[in-house]
Amino acid sequence: MEQYLEFKGIGKAYPGVQALKDISFKVTGGKVMALVGENGAGKSTLLKILSGDVKPDEGQLILNDSEIKFEAPVQALGAGISVIYQERQLVPSVSVMENIYAGDLPVGKLGLYSKSDLKKKAQALIDKFGLPINPAATVGFLPVAYQQMVEIMKAYRRDSAVIAFDEPTAPLTDKEIAILFKLINQLKEEGKIILYVSHRMNEIFQVTDEIVVLKDGRQVKSFNTAETNERELIKAMVGRDIGDTYSNLKRNDSIGDVLMEVNNLNTNVISDISFKLRKGEVIGFAGLVGAGRTEVARALFGVDPILSGEVKIEGRPVKLRSPREAIDQGIALCPEDRKEQGLILWNSIKDNVCMPVLGKLKKGLFMDEKAKEDLTLAAVKQYSIKTTNIDKRVMELSGGNQQKVILGRWTSEKVVTKILILDEPTKGIDVGTKAEIYQMVCDFAKQGIGVIFISSELTEVINVADTIIVMHNGHITGQVSRQDATEENVLAMAMLD
Ligand SMILES: Nc1ncnc2c1ncn2[C@@H]1O[C@H](COP(=O)(O)OP(=O)(O)OP(=O)(O)O)[C@@H](O)[C@H]1O
Ligand SMILES: [Mg+2]
Structure with missing residues (x-):
């Protein structure tokens, strides 16, 4: 039967x-x-x-x-x-x-x-x-x-x-x-x-x-x-025709001077990482899972200790020994793993979104609840976070909506960012919102922010980023511009030793 x-x-x-x-x-x-x-x-x-x-x-x-x-x-x-x-x-x-x-x-x-x-x-x-x-x-x-x-x-x-x-x-x-x-x-x-x-x-x-x-x-x-x-x-x-996502993107067409220069960076996992990120540029990091892309993000955000090498921001060497130091240098990281590194699941959407900027939302000694609310409502609107209210606990949201809360947190106007690192930002996100996220990445670039966009979806990295850096086994195996990138040549570099 x-x-x-x-x-x-x-x-x-x-x-x-x-x-x-x-x-x-x-x-x-x-x-x-x-x-x-x-x-x-x-x-x-x-x-x-x-x-x-x-x-x-x-x-x-x-x-x-x-x-x-x-x-x-x-x-x-x-x-x-x-x-x-x-x-x-x-x-x-x-x-x-x-x-x-x-x-x-x-x-x-x-x-x-x-x-x-x-x-x-x-x-x-x-x-x-x-x-x-x-x-x-x-x-x-x-x-x-x-x-x-x-x-x-x-x-x-x-x-x-x-x-x-x-x-x-x-x-x-x-x-x-x-x-x-x-x-x-x-x-x-x-x-x-x-x-x-x-x-x-x-x-x-x-x-x-x-x-x-x-x-x-x-x-x-x-x-x-x-x-x-x-x-x-x-x-x-x-519920509507969204057309061709990539050709509809309004990109930044004026990439500026070098914003961040990374020279021969080494941690326990990554070796000899060197690249330059310009103002208004989107650099995509491609590679197989385990290639070390997340570790580059963690090193730049001061999470993993840097053993040797140098990072310069606007020409000045900087120390990135903790996330605090990284944030002070204008670096923001949207982490990959929403449960382990990103969200406090039993806290509300509002508390999660406002977490990095609580200091800025104080009125004298007290928290400005109205400002918190406004900031959260803006994020809910921007990312179409589906929820009945902003006091809902994050654990009650669907997987994709939890991911959107992380994006809302690190991309709010209150977080002063020069360099935005997005690690797998579209993981678990639906197609309509994905298209909106790609446009947002371009919009950040238009504001002069340097964006590092890490993704395992080859199609999206090679279509959204201006420059694609490919990693394998903890080091960089190649770099191509969007114009020259194809799924084949990027994948081939991702397998190089
Ligand atoms: N434990 C819960 N308490 C309250 N609401 C919940 C709970 N679990 C799910 N929901 C709500 O039910 C709805 C459906 O959620 P569900 O997780 O099934 O969505 P989904 O289609 O899997 O989405 P995604 O693509 O983001 O994973 C959402 O509005 C979500 O907020
Ligand atoms: Mg789901």
């Missing part, structure tokens, strides 16, 4: 927001169903309902003719449903094989299990998917991409009928994405029911068969992937 999963009239409300309403569609085995929509559209909420993490207010879930209801996530697992989130759900301190078979270790006499049996079983599975992973390796030491593969193998090993992915490629490089897609295709051939959430249009067209578009918690359209195109899909998501 062909397997299927059906959502029937699913609804879920949070205080002040109807996160989902009347969601009804069916996914059959052997098909990949894309769930797309703007930030806050309800995609993750739907997957959380599927995984038993969130209870719907109304509606039913049907798996192969029977209704399934969960009181807890473990019941969803038992019913054959695995949802793979961006945040890993593995035990980092134990081995790959023990993670794959967690909960089902082949226990022998005396309650012990044979490591060699386990290793053989895990190896067989790893070989089946053709992955270069050692079953005895400790999960926490693996690259994120492989940790994700371990999770997929775990789902497969449990014989899950349904495997759902929530923005799985955000932390992956192109090469790793190719491995993931190969795996998804294998799962598809075996008749699994697959759901796939992503903001990346090229992936949707590469790996999915059908598409459901959500908007403000409603299902607004469905497509057969083969019968639609990017433009039509974006229009359904955003």
Whole structure:
């Protein structure tokens, strides 16, 4: 029998927001169903309902003719449903094989299990998917991409009928994405029911068969992937035609003098980094995950100690021994990892946005609450942050909206910036807002700010930046201008040693 999963009239409300309403569609085995929509559209909420993490207010879930209801996530697992989130759900301190078979270790006499049996079983599975992973390796030491593969193998090993992915490629490089897609295709051939959430249009067209578009918690359209195109899909998501993002950009066409000069910078991770950033210039940093781009940002922002080398701003050598010193020199950093380095999740949007400028918002001894409010409202407007109010805790926002709060924090007019470092600013951001962020980057450049734009999405770095610097293994392997950059030549440099 062909397997299927059906959502029937699913609804879920949070205080002040109807996160989902009347969601009804069916996914059959052997098909990949894309769930797309703007930030806050309800995609993750739907997957959380599927995984038993969130209870719907109304509606039913049907798996192969029977209704399934969960009181807890473990019941969803038992019913054959695995949802793979961006945040890993593995035990980092134990081995790959023990993670794959967690909960089902082949226990022998005396309650012990044979490591060699386990290793053989895990190896067989790893070989089946053709992955270069050692079953005895400790999960926490693996690259994120492989940790994700371990999770997929775990789902497969449990014989899950349904495997759902929530923005799985955000932390992956192109090469790793190719491995993931190969795996998804294998799962598809075996008749699994697959759901796939992503903001990346090229992936949707590469790996999915059908598409459901959500908007403000409603299902607004469905497509057969083969019968639609990017433009039509974006229009359904955003509600209007946004045209060609890159050719519509209004760029800065007067790049000025050298603003920052970095000479032979070394830290524990990066070596011999040298480049010049001019006023009003956007330098893109491309490279594979782990190439050292984030470490360049951290060194310049005074987070990672600089072991040797020199940084000059407007001709003067500067010391960058702490973020405070970096901020005093006019450097701002929008970090990559919104949870670990960026946001205080249990604080309000307002407190998070205003954090770096609290000192400037005081009226005498007291905090000027009105100024805080105005600043936050401006950020909410500028980035179309979807929220019921600015006192909402950041943890209640959707992933993409959390990312927008970080952008709002570091790009407010109160942060006096000469050099703005954006590390993966569009990670998890929907297509409409992405286009707005690219324009903002150009607008900063027009104000004379030097922008360092780090991104793993090759297309966006080579189309937004004026100059592209490519890194591999902690050093710079090449530099090209936008006019000369192609995906091929940048990727080739990203693999150079
Ligand atoms: N725990 C919660 N408490 C309150 N509101 C919530 C909670 N979780 C989600 N929401 C709200 O539900 C709506 C849908 O959020 P959801 O995370 O499903 O969006 P999404 O489509 O996954 O967006 P993104 O693309 O940004 O990840 C949003 O308005 C969000 O603020
Ligand atoms: Mg989400």
